[in-house]
Amino acid sequence: MSAEKLKSRTFRLKVWGENACFTRPEMKVERVSYDVITPSAARGILEAILWKPAIRWQITRIDVLKPIRWTSVRRNEVGAVMSPRANGLFVEEQRQQRAGLFLRDVAYIIHAFFEMTAQAGDDDNLRKFEEMFLRRSEKGQCFHRPYFGCREFAANFEPLSGRIEDLKPIDESRDLGFMLYDMDHSGEEPMPLWFRAKIQNGSVNVPLFNSTEVRR
Template identity: 50%
Template sequence: MTRGIQIKVWGDYALFSRPEFKTERASYEVLTPSAARGILEAVHWKRAIRWVIDRIHVRRPIRFETIRRNEVAGKAPYTSARQAARGEKPMPYLVVEDDRQQRAALVLRDVEYVIEAHFDMTDRAGPGDNPAKHLEMARRRIERGQCAWQPSLGTREFTAFFGPVEPGELETVPDALRGERDLGWMLHDIDFADGMTPHFFHAVLRDGVLDVPPFTPRGRAAS
């Protein structure tokens, strides 16, 4: 795969929220493809490319833990924000102390993944953009620990640390992850070109490896 990379990510906590839980947060058992794409975009984001997740390796046993988190109950109205941007009214705001609520969350503990991905060139690529250039930039940033913004493991307060994959690192599988594990329907990605339509796929973990099927947003063909 000429445009492919591998990146190792890890952290103390992770929360990849299942959409069927509305009030309390509950995480999927493993990193979702959309969250993996978000991590790669944090490392190397350019309009000329779009990251595509091919495979996710789970490198540590799946462990859950229940915690309580502070959240803001409301959100600023979109219409008011647009009117404020046009200078028609003051910018809306939220007072955290007046709108705070505490919720339980079922989160993942002590996680580590290896993401295998490639990128497609988009219609926004310019004359100076080419696959070799972006591939080298992405690999160099992974090796140096550089990022455009700090990546996270599903939610912003759970920091994702990242680095290169060492030779032979994927040859072993933790005993707890051997065999086949049906993860059910998992969020694949959001199609922003089609009214933010969510897409799901049937996820199966085999010997700690999640193979991700192709996903192409509406109106954007892969190159």
């Protein structure tokens, strides 16, 4: 089967929410968000709606629908992970107060397609998963509630079809610098992947996973 036949149609999913934090990994103490949603966070939203070993999502473009606004918050976080051998975790002893610079009132259109993987079975095909994704997204079904970077920042979603002239990206262009693209799990240890992100007329074009624009 040709590579083109292993590629689904392009889907457009509108996502929005009150707050978001797509944390910059170079910030060690405070949580500081990227200016827009990262490709890995966008993929996570799609996988919350439909994930199967037989498919892999590829983000192609992100439209920014609302002006980029910020809010500064101080919040309590637990500074430890409970060990399986431990009897419990005393939260008051591990509580840490951290400052965060988050996004507020966000909305995006995620453009994406999926590819069939080597784990696809004989009964798996593009149409089956295309219809499954459309059905689940139209009904608001998901394996877990999708979120914008942090689980407390829930993401609403709806699929888009037909003409969407009323959903125009913001009239802005800027260079966002290097942004986290995703994590590569093909080796013994997960490795971060990066790309040079730019907002051009309100949209961020996302390179393909195996593109030379994606760097290790």
